[in-house]
Amino acid sequence: MKMPLEDIRVVDMTHVWYGPWCTMMLGYMGAEVIRVEPPWGAIDRLSQSGVFGGVPYTFHHLNLNKKDITLNTKDPEGLELLKELIKKSDVVVQNMSVGAMERMGLGYDVLKELNPGIIYAALTGFGQTGPYKDRKSYAMIAEAMASYTRLTGDGVDPEGPPIEMAMALGDIGPGTMAAFGIVSALRYRDHTGVGQMLDLSQIEIMTSFNPGITLWNLGQVTPTEMRKKSPGGGIGGLFKAKDGEYVRIGAFSPSAVDTMRTIFDDDEFNSEKLEKYVSEHTQKEVVDKLVEARLPVAPIYHTKDTANDPHLIERGMYQEIEHPKAGKYKATTFPFKMSETQPQIKRHAPLLGQDNEYVICDLLGKSKEYYDELKKKGVVAWT
Numbered sequence: 001m002k003m004p005l006e007d008i009r010v011v012d013m014t015h016v017w018y019g020p021w022c023t024m025m026l027g028y029m030g031a032e033v034i035r036v037e038p039p040w041g042a043i044d045r046l047s048q049s050g051v052f053g054g055v056p057y058t059f060h061h062l063n064l065n066k067k068d069i070t071l072n073t074k075d076p077e078g079l080e081l082l083k084e085l086i087k088k089s090d091v092v093v094q095n096m097s098v099g100a101m102e103r104m105g106l107g108y109d110v111l112k113e114l115n116p117g118i119i120y121a122a123l124t125g126f127g128q129t130g131p132y133k134d135r136k137s138y139a140m141i142a143e144a145m146a147s148y149t150r151l152t153g154d155g156v157d158p159e160g161p162p163i164e165m166a167m168a169l170g171d172i173g174p175g176t177m178a179a180f181g182i183v184s185a186l187r188y189r190d191h192t193g194v195g196q197m198l199d200l201s202q203i204e205i206m207t208s209f210n211p212g213i214t215l216w217n218l219g220q221v222t223p224t225e226m227r228k229k230s231p232g233g234g235i236g237g238l239f240k241a242k243d244g245e246y247v248r249i250g251a252f253s254p255s256a257v258d259t260m261r262t263i264f265d266d267d268e269f270n271s272e273k274l275e276k277y278v279s280e281h282t283q284k285e286v287v288d289k290l291v292e293a294r295l296p297v298a299p300i301y302h303t304k305d306t307a308n309d310p311h312l313i314e315r316g317m318y319q320e321i322e323h324p325k326a327g328k329y330k331a332t333t334f335p336f337k338m339s340e341t342q343p344q345i346k347r348h349a350p351l352l353g354q355d356n357e358y359v360i361c362d363l364l365g366k367s368k369e370y371y372d373e374l375k376k377k378g379v380v381a382w383t
Contacts, residue, residue, distance in 0.1 A: 003030025003341050008186065009089040010034065011082075012066065015042040017139060017168050018202065019095035019123050020062035021175030026091070026182065027065030028334045028343035034089075034359060035063065036082065039070045039381030041352050053326025060323070060349045064331060068350030069359045070381045073104060078379045082106075084364050087114050091182055095123035098133045108197045117195040119185045123178055127201035137202055139170030146170075146206035147213065154224045174205040235260050238300070239275050245283035246300035249274065249290060256295055263293045323348040356380050 008031040012023040020035075027033040037045075047056040072078040083106075086092060092111060094101060101107055101122070111118050122128060125137020135141075143149050143165050153162035178200045185196050207213055212223045221229075234252030241247060251260045261269045264277070278286050283299050290297035299305070306312065307330070315337075318330040334343035360366045360374065374380045 003343070005183075005186075006030035006032075008032070008091060010091040010093060011036060011086055011089045013092065013094040013096070014123070015044045015095065017044075017058065017062060017171035018175050018178075019093055020044065021172050022121070022123065022178040022182070023066065023093050024062055024064055025176065025179035029183075029341075030343075031091070033066040034085065034355065035066045035068045035350060036073075036085075037068065037070050037352060039072050039353075039378060041070075045352065052329075053323050055326075055349065060326065060329075061332065063349035064345050065347050066350050067347075067355035067358065068353060069356050070353040072379050075377075075379050077374070077377070079105065081360065081364065081374075081379075083114055085359065086111060086118065088363060089115070090117070090186070091119045091121065093121045093123065093178070093182070097136070098124055098126075098128055112195060115195070117189055117193060119182055119189065119195050119198070121178055121182050121185075121198040121200060123174070123200045123202075125202045127204065128199045132203075139168035139172075139202075140164055142170035142174070142202035142206045145203050146210055148206065148210065151210075151212060151223060154222075158224045170202060170206055173209055174200065174202045177205045233257060235269065235271050235274055236296075237271050237275065239278035239286075241278050241283040241286055242280055243282040247278060247283055247286050248298045248300055249278075249286075250296040252296075259293055259295060263289070319345050321345055321348050324351065353381055 005026060008026070010023055010026050010031050010033045012019070012033050012035040014020050014023055014035075023033050023035070044059055044062075045055050047058070050057040052060065071082055073082055086106075108120050108122075111120050124133070125141060126132040126135055140149070144162075148170075149162040149164055152165055153160055156163060178198070181198045181200060185198060189195055215221055215223060215226060232252065233254070234250065235257055236248075236250040236252065239247055239249065251257055260274070261267055264273070266273065281289075287297055287299050301309070307318070312318070317333055317335075319333045320328055321331045322328045331345055331348075333345060357368075357371060360371050360380070361368060371380075
Protein backbone atom coordinates (compact mmCIF):
# COMPACT_ATOMS: atom_id res chain seq x y z
CA MET A 1 0.00 0.00 0.00
CA LYS A 2 1.51 3.31 -1.09
CA MET A 3 -1.11 5.76 0.21
CA PRO A 4 -3.54 5.45 3.16
CA LEU A 5 -6.74 5.68 1.08
CA GLU A 6 -5.67 4.07 -2.18
CA ASP A 7 -8.26 1.29 -1.73
CA ILE A 8 -11.10 3.81 -1.26
CA ARG A 9 -13.40 5.09 -4.00
CA VAL A 10 -15.31 8.35 -3.47
CA VAL A 11 -18.39 9.47 -5.38
CA ASP A 12 -18.00 13.25 -5.35
CA MET A 13 -21.34 15.03 -5.85
CA THR A 14 -20.06 18.38 -4.59
CA HIS A 15 -19.61 21.86 -5.99
CA VAL A 16 -18.24 25.33 -5.17
CA TRP A 17 -15.69 25.23 -2.23
CA TYR A 18 -16.92 23.36 0.86
CA GLY A 19 -17.39 19.93 -0.71
CA PRO A 20 -14.64 20.02 -3.36
CA TRP A 21 -11.98 20.88 -0.76
CA CYS A 22 -13.09 17.90 1.35
CA THR A 23 -12.93 15.43 -1.55
CA MET A 24 -9.62 16.84 -2.79
CA MET A 25 -8.10 16.08 0.64
CA LEU A 26 -9.26 12.47 0.24
CA GLY A 27 -7.81 12.39 -3.28
CA TYR A 28 -4.46 13.61 -1.98
CA MET A 29 -4.46 10.67 0.43
CA GLY A 30 -4.81 8.24 -2.46
CA ALA A 31 -8.58 7.79 -2.77
CA GLU A 32 -10.03 7.46 -6.26
CA VAL A 33 -12.30 10.49 -6.31
CA ILE A 34 -14.87 10.46 -9.11
CA ARG A 35 -16.55 13.82 -9.47
CA VAL A 36 -20.12 13.52 -10.84
CA GLU A 37 -21.46 16.50 -12.78
CA PRO A 38 -24.51 17.14 -14.96
CA PRO A 39 -23.79 17.12 -18.72
CA TRP A 40 -23.84 20.92 -18.77
CA GLY A 41 -21.28 21.15 -15.95
CA ALA A 42 -21.55 21.99 -12.26
CA ILE A 43 -21.99 25.57 -11.07
CA ASP A 44 -18.36 25.91 -9.96
CA ARG A 45 -17.22 25.63 -13.59
CA LEU A 46 -19.37 28.55 -14.69
CA SER A 47 -17.88 31.65 -13.02
CA GLN A 48 -16.53 34.25 -15.43
CA SER A 49 -14.00 35.65 -12.94
CA GLY A 50 -10.38 34.57 -13.19
CA VAL A 51 -10.98 32.01 -15.95
CA PHE A 52 -8.05 29.93 -17.21
CA GLY A 53 -8.51 27.04 -19.63
CA GLY A 54 -12.26 27.45 -19.57
CA VAL A 55 -12.80 27.25 -15.79
CA PRO A 56 -12.22 29.68 -12.90
CA TYR A 57 -9.02 29.60 -10.86
CA THR A 58 -10.96 28.28 -7.86
CA PHE A 59 -11.89 25.15 -9.81
CA HIS A 60 -8.21 24.52 -10.53
CA HIS A 61 -7.39 25.04 -6.85
CA LEU A 62 -10.08 22.75 -5.43
CA ASN A 63 -10.24 19.81 -7.83
CA LEU A 64 -6.78 18.34 -8.17
CA ASN A 65 -6.39 14.53 -8.11
CA LYS A 66 -9.95 13.82 -9.27
CA LYS A 67 -11.60 11.98 -12.12
CA ASP A 68 -14.75 13.41 -13.71
CA ILE A 69 -17.89 11.97 -15.25
CA THR A 70 -21.09 13.56 -16.49
CA LEU A 71 -24.46 11.98 -15.82
CA ASN A 72 -27.91 13.40 -16.38
CA THR A 73 -29.45 12.03 -13.18
CA LYS A 74 -32.86 13.40 -14.19
CA ASP A 75 -32.82 10.66 -16.82
CA PRO A 76 -33.69 7.25 -15.28
CA GLU A 77 -30.76 5.67 -17.12
CA GLY A 78 -28.34 8.24 -15.74
CA LEU A 79 -29.67 7.79 -12.20
CA GLU A 80 -29.32 4.02 -12.48
CA LEU A 81 -25.70 4.37 -13.59
CA LEU A 82 -25.02 6.57 -10.56
CA LYS A 83 -26.53 3.93 -8.30
CA GLU A 84 -24.31 1.29 -9.88
CA LEU A 85 -21.29 3.49 -9.21
CA ILE A 86 -22.33 3.96 -5.57
CA LYS A 87 -22.56 0.17 -5.17
CA LYS A 88 -18.91 -0.06 -6.20
CA SER A 89 -17.75 2.82 -3.97
CA ASP A 90 -16.92 3.46 -0.33
CA VAL A 91 -17.89 7.09 0.21
CA VAL A 92 -20.50 9.49 -1.14
CA VAL A 93 -19.99 13.21 -0.48
CA GLN A 94 -22.49 15.92 -1.40
CA ASN A 95 -23.09 19.53 -0.40
CA MET A 96 -26.54 20.10 -1.84
CA SER A 97 -29.48 21.67 -0.03
CA VAL A 98 -31.22 19.60 2.62
CA GLY A 99 -33.66 17.22 0.92
CA ALA A 100 -32.07 17.38 -2.55
CA MET A 101 -30.67 13.83 -2.36
CA GLU A 102 -33.99 12.51 -1.10
CA ARG A 103 -35.79 14.16 -4.01
CA MET A 104 -33.35 12.39 -6.36
CA GLY A 105 -34.23 9.10 -4.72
CA LEU A 106 -30.79 8.89 -3.08
CA GLY A 107 -31.45 9.48 0.61
CA TYR A 108 -29.32 7.63 3.15
CA ASP A 109 -31.97 4.91 3.50
CA VAL A 110 -31.56 4.16 -0.23
CA LEU A 111 -27.77 4.46 -0.20
CA LYS A 112 -27.29 1.95 2.60
CA GLU A 113 -29.58 -0.49 0.83
CA LEU A 114 -27.46 -0.14 -2.29
CA ASN A 115 -24.26 -0.44 -0.27
CA PRO A 116 -24.50 -1.30 3.46
CA GLY A 117 -20.91 -0.20 4.07
CA ILE A 118 -21.25 3.20 2.45
CA ILE A 119 -19.97 6.29 4.25
CA TYR A 120 -22.35 9.10 3.34
CA ALA A 121 -21.23 12.67 4.12
CA ALA A 122 -23.94 15.33 3.79
CA LEU A 123 -22.32 18.78 3.91
CA THR A 124 -24.71 21.68 4.48
CA GLY A 125 -24.78 25.13 6.00
CA PHE A 126 -26.94 24.32 9.02
CA GLY A 127 -27.28 20.54 9.18
CA GLN A 128 -30.07 18.11 8.37
CA THR A 129 -32.27 19.09 11.34
CA GLY A 130 -33.16 22.20 13.34
CA PRO A 131 -35.05 25.42 12.63
CA TYR A 132 -32.44 26.70 10.13
CA LYS A 133 -31.96 23.49 8.14
CA ASP A 134 -33.55 24.85 4.97
CA ARG A 135 -31.52 28.06 4.88
CA LYS A 136 -28.99 28.57 2.10
CA SER A 137 -25.38 29.08 3.07
CA TYR A 138 -21.93 30.03 1.82
CA ALA A 139 -18.65 30.54 3.67
CA MET A 140 -19.48 34.14 4.56
CA ILE A 141 -22.83 33.09 6.05
CA ALA A 142 -21.16 30.59 8.39
CA GLU A 143 -18.44 33.10 9.25
CA ALA A 144 -21.04 35.75 10.07
CA MET A 145 -23.14 33.54 12.36
CA ALA A 146 -20.11 32.02 14.11
CA SER A 147 -19.02 35.57 15.07
CA TYR A 148 -15.90 35.85 12.90
CA THR A 149 -17.18 38.73 10.80
CA ARG A 150 -18.00 40.78 13.89
CA LEU A 151 -14.76 39.83 15.66
CA THR A 152 -12.65 40.67 12.59
CA GLY A 153 -14.23 44.13 12.47
CA ASP A 154 -13.80 44.57 16.23
CA GLY A 155 -10.09 43.86 15.82
CA VAL A 156 -9.86 46.91 13.57
CA ASP A 157 -12.35 49.18 15.34
CA PRO A 158 -14.77 48.01 18.05
CA GLU A 159 -17.05 50.89 17.15
CA GLY A 160 -16.81 50.24 13.42
CA PRO A 161 -18.57 47.88 11.03
CA PRO A 162 -18.03 44.13 10.78
CA ILE A 163 -15.40 43.00 8.27
CA GLU A 164 -15.57 39.81 6.22
CA MET A 165 -12.65 37.38 6.36
CA ALA A 166 -10.60 37.04 3.19
CA MET A 167 -11.22 34.14 0.81
CA ALA A 168 -13.53 31.41 2.18
CA LEU A 169 -12.30 29.91 5.43
CA GLY A 170 -15.94 29.20 6.27
CA ASP A 171 -15.76 26.56 3.51
CA ILE A 172 -12.16 25.37 3.80
CA GLY A 173 -12.29 24.78 7.58
CA PRO A 174 -15.53 22.77 7.48
CA GLY A 175 -14.28 20.91 4.38
CA THR A 176 -11.17 19.85 6.25
CA MET A 177 -13.23 18.65 9.20
CA ALA A 178 -15.49 16.75 6.80
CA ALA A 179 -12.47 14.88 5.41
CA PHE A 180 -11.39 14.09 8.98
CA GLY A 181 -14.87 12.79 9.77
CA ILE A 182 -14.91 10.59 6.66
CA VAL A 183 -11.52 9.06 7.48
CA SER A 184 -12.74 8.42 11.05
CA ALA A 185 -15.87 6.71 9.71
CA LEU A 186 -13.72 4.57 7.41
CA ARG A 187 -11.61 3.46 10.38
CA TYR A 188 -14.81 2.52 12.27
CA ARG A 189 -15.95 0.52 9.24
CA ASP A 190 -12.56 -1.22 9.15
CA HIS A 191 -13.29 -2.59 12.63
CA THR A 192 -17.04 -3.23 12.37
CA GLY A 193 -17.95 -3.44 8.68
CA VAL A 194 -20.65 -0.83 9.36
CA GLY A 195 -21.04 2.34 7.31
CA GLN A 196 -22.66 5.53 8.55
CA MET A 197 -24.01 8.95 7.69
CA LEU A 198 -22.16 12.15 8.61
CA ASP A 199 -24.29 15.28 9.06
CA LEU A 200 -21.75 18.11 8.67
CA SER A 201 -22.89 21.67 9.34
CA GLN A 202 -20.76 24.70 8.44
CA ILE A 203 -22.17 26.81 11.26
CA GLU A 204 -21.43 24.16 13.89
CA ILE A 205 -17.90 23.49 12.66
CA MET A 206 -17.05 27.19 12.45
CA THR A 207 -18.53 27.70 15.94
CA SER A 208 -16.31 24.91 17.25
CA PHE A 209 -13.25 26.74 15.90
CA ASN A 210 -14.06 29.91 17.89
CA PRO A 211 -12.70 30.10 21.48
CA GLY A 212 -14.57 33.38 21.87
CA ILE A 213 -17.78 31.36 22.27
CA THR A 214 -16.30 29.60 25.29
CA LEU A 215 -15.18 32.97 26.68
CA TRP A 216 -18.78 34.15 26.51
CA ASN A 217 -20.20 30.97 28.02
CA LEU A 218 -17.74 31.15 30.91
CA GLY A 219 -18.06 34.82 31.76
CA GLN A 220 -20.46 36.61 29.38
CA VAL A 221 -17.49 38.60 28.09
CA THR A 222 -16.60 39.35 24.46
CA PRO A 223 -12.99 39.22 23.21
CA THR A 224 -13.07 43.01 22.73
CA GLU A 225 -14.21 43.55 26.33
CA MET A 226 -11.57 41.12 27.56
CA ARG A 227 -8.82 43.05 25.75
CA LYS A 228 -10.01 46.32 27.35
CA LYS A 229 -9.91 44.80 30.84
CA SER A 230 -6.72 42.80 30.26
CA PRO A 231 -4.77 44.37 27.41
CA GLY A 232 -1.79 42.09 27.98
CA GLY A 233 1.87 42.97 28.31
CA GLY A 234 3.15 42.25 24.84
CA ILE A 235 4.71 44.53 22.26
CA GLY A 236 3.40 44.29 18.72
CA GLY A 237 0.76 45.00 16.18
CA LEU A 238 0.27 45.78 12.50
CA PHE A 239 2.57 48.62 11.48
CA LYS A 240 3.24 50.57 8.29
CA ALA A 241 6.87 50.79 7.19
CA LYS A 242 8.65 53.70 5.48
CA ASP A 243 8.26 52.10 2.04
CA GLY A 244 4.47 51.83 2.38
CA GLU A 245 4.50 48.10 3.12
CA TYR A 246 3.31 46.58 6.40
CA VAL A 247 4.68 44.21 9.04
CA ARG A 248 3.06 42.08 11.73
CA ILE A 249 5.00 41.88 14.99
CA GLY A 250 3.97 39.83 18.01
CA ALA A 251 6.39 39.87 20.97
CA PHE A 252 3.98 38.64 23.63
CA SER A 253 5.94 36.36 25.97
CA PRO A 254 7.95 37.92 28.84
CA SER A 255 11.22 36.77 27.26
CA ALA A 256 10.22 38.29 23.90
CA VAL A 257 9.39 41.60 25.57
CA ASP A 258 12.76 41.54 27.36
CA THR A 259 14.52 40.84 24.04
CA MET A 260 12.67 43.69 22.35
CA ARG A 261 13.71 46.13 25.08
CA THR A 262 17.28 44.85 24.98
CA ILE A 263 17.76 45.26 21.21
CA PHE A 264 16.36 48.77 21.38
CA ASP A 265 18.24 49.53 24.63
CA ASP A 266 15.12 50.95 26.22
CA ASP A 267 13.49 49.52 29.39
CA GLU A 268 10.33 51.47 28.58
CA PHE A 269 10.09 50.33 24.97
CA ASN A 270 6.46 49.65 24.01
CA SER A 271 4.17 49.23 20.99
CA GLU A 272 3.92 52.98 20.39
CA LYS A 273 7.69 53.29 20.18
CA LEU A 274 7.85 50.22 17.96
CA GLU A 275 5.32 51.79 15.58
CA LYS A 276 7.53 54.88 15.31
CA TYR A 277 10.61 52.75 14.63
CA VAL A 278 8.83 50.80 11.88
CA SER A 279 7.63 54.01 10.23
CA GLU A 280 11.25 55.12 9.87
CA HIS A 281 12.51 51.88 8.24
CA THR A 282 11.62 49.71 5.27
CA GLN A 283 9.68 46.49 5.65
CA LYS A 284 12.81 44.43 4.92
CA GLU A 285 14.91 46.35 7.43
CA VAL A 286 12.34 45.76 10.18
CA VAL A 287 11.87 42.09 9.38
CA ASP A 288 15.61 41.44 9.14
CA LYS A 289 16.32 43.14 12.48
CA LEU A 290 13.62 41.26 14.38
CA VAL A 291 14.33 37.92 12.71
CA GLU A 292 17.99 38.28 13.72
CA ALA A 293 16.80 38.83 17.30
CA ARG A 294 14.59 35.70 17.01
CA LEU A 295 11.40 37.68 17.56
CA PRO A 296 8.05 36.85 15.93
CA VAL A 297 7.70 39.05 12.86
CA ALA A 298 6.28 38.75 9.36
CA PRO A 299 6.06 40.91 6.29
CA ILE A 300 2.44 41.44 5.29
CA TYR A 301 2.43 39.68 1.94
CA HIS A 302 0.45 40.22 -1.21
CA THR A 303 -0.52 37.00 -3.03
CA LYS A 304 2.40 37.46 -5.44
CA ASP A 305 4.78 37.54 -2.46
CA THR A 306 3.39 34.31 -0.99
CA ALA A 307 3.63 32.66 -4.41
CA ASN A 308 7.33 33.56 -4.62
CA ASP A 309 8.42 33.11 -1.01
CA PRO A 310 11.74 31.18 -0.98
CA HIS A 311 10.87 29.20 2.16
CA LEU A 312 7.59 27.93 0.70
CA ILE A 313 9.34 27.11 -2.57
CA GLU A 314 12.11 25.20 -0.76
CA ARG A 315 9.48 23.29 1.21
CA GLY A 316 7.74 22.17 -1.98
CA MET A 317 4.57 24.20 -1.50
CA TYR A 318 4.21 24.61 -5.27
CA GLN A 319 4.42 21.95 -7.97
CA GLU A 320 4.49 22.68 -11.68
CA ILE A 321 1.78 20.79 -13.51
CA GLU A 322 0.28 21.04 -16.98
CA HIS A 323 -3.41 21.45 -17.66
CA PRO A 324 -4.49 20.55 -21.21
CA LYS A 325 -6.30 23.86 -21.63
CA ALA A 326 -4.76 26.24 -19.09
CA GLY A 327 -1.17 25.16 -19.77
CA LYS A 328 1.69 24.91 -17.28
CA TYR A 329 1.41 26.57 -13.88
CA LYS A 330 2.54 26.08 -10.29
CA ALA A 331 -0.23 24.39 -8.34
CA THR A 332 -0.44 24.63 -4.56
CA THR A 333 0.37 21.26 -3.01
CA PHE A 334 -0.74 19.37 0.10
CA PRO A 335 -0.07 21.52 3.18
CA PHE A 336 1.96 19.25 5.46
CA LYS A 337 4.76 16.73 5.25
CA MET A 338 4.47 12.97 5.95
CA SER A 339 7.55 10.80 6.24
CA GLU A 340 6.03 7.67 4.65
CA THR A 341 3.00 8.70 2.60
CA GLN A 342 3.56 12.21 1.29
CA PRO A 343 0.56 13.26 -0.84
CA GLN A 344 1.37 14.51 -4.33
CA ILE A 345 -0.48 16.08 -7.22
CA LYS A 346 -1.15 13.24 -9.64
CA ARG A 347 -3.81 14.87 -11.83
CA HIS A 348 -4.81 18.36 -12.88
CA ALA A 349 -8.36 19.56 -12.22
CA PRO A 350 -10.43 17.40 -14.58
CA LEU A 351 -12.05 18.40 -17.82
CA LEU A 352 -15.81 17.97 -17.96
CA GLY A 353 -16.58 14.30 -18.51
CA GLN A 354 -12.91 13.43 -18.90
CA ASP A 355 -13.34 9.95 -17.40
CA ASN A 356 -16.77 8.99 -18.71
CA GLU A 357 -15.56 6.01 -20.70
CA TYR A 358 -13.34 4.70 -17.88
CA VAL A 359 -16.20 4.77 -15.35
CA ILE A 360 -18.96 3.46 -17.59
CA CYS A 361 -17.01 0.86 -19.56
CA ASP A 362 -14.10 -0.17 -17.36
CA LEU A 363 -15.56 0.32 -13.88
CA LEU A 364 -19.22 -0.49 -14.50
CA GLY A 365 -18.53 -3.04 -17.24
CA LYS A 366 -20.75 -1.54 -19.94
CA SER A 367 -20.00 -2.06 -23.61
CA LYS A 368 -18.55 0.62 -25.88
CA GLU A 369 -21.74 0.43 -27.96
CA TYR A 370 -23.85 1.13 -24.88
CA TYR A 371 -21.59 4.06 -24.00
CA ASP A 372 -21.96 5.51 -27.50
CA GLU A 373 -25.74 5.27 -27.15
CA LEU A 374 -25.57 7.18 -23.87
CA LYS A 375 -23.71 9.96 -25.64
CA LYS A 376 -26.27 10.11 -28.43
CA LYS A 377 -29.13 10.32 -25.90
CA GLY A 378 -27.41 13.07 -23.88
CA VAL A 379 -27.19 11.00 -20.71
CA VAL A 380 -23.46 11.80 -20.67
CA ALA A 381 -21.50 14.63 -22.22
CA TRP A 382 -17.85 15.64 -22.44
CA THR A 383 -15.62 18.57 -23.23
